Amino acid sequence: MNTSTRCVNLSRSEIEYLKTAGFLGPVLLKCVQNARWRSDIAATIELSAMIAEEFREAFTEQLAKVGFDEAYELTAEGRLLEDLIDRFHKP
Template sequence: MSDEKHSVVRLSGREAMYLRNAAFLPDELARIVRDAKDGEGSGMSIPLSSETSERFREVLTDHLAKVGFDDAYEPTNEGKVLEALIDRFYMK
């Protein structure tokens, strides 16, 4: 039996739609999103291990660095969604 910590990440409808359409996600993470259970208000709940949660955070942070800021280093609309997702996937 593993001591791996598991948690459920709950996403808003906007966040869920963003991840469902995120072509930058590696196959293993895209599969997790595709298989996730839809929740209330078109959101979703994703059960994750802390390792997988951290993997999501890494991928989202890398993408944020590429597309998340305008020329004045202010967050773009996509950047704001990415920042919120990075926070959602944080596990203590």
């Protein structure tokens, strides 16, 4: 693997969330659908730095829309999105 690609490990529930959440564009959704399953509960996606940044932008936009409750506390979905933002960041 060259330095411009990276692998991100995701759980089955994270993969399912990303497939069904409806906020990923076609290119990002295809990356998720092409995840390599390492076991019944874990998968890896390999992507370029540019695509990783596109994921982070999509997660950040979604976080702003649904990630906080009325008291501006993180929701469960917000915590998930923040974790994904961190994991898709440069290693």
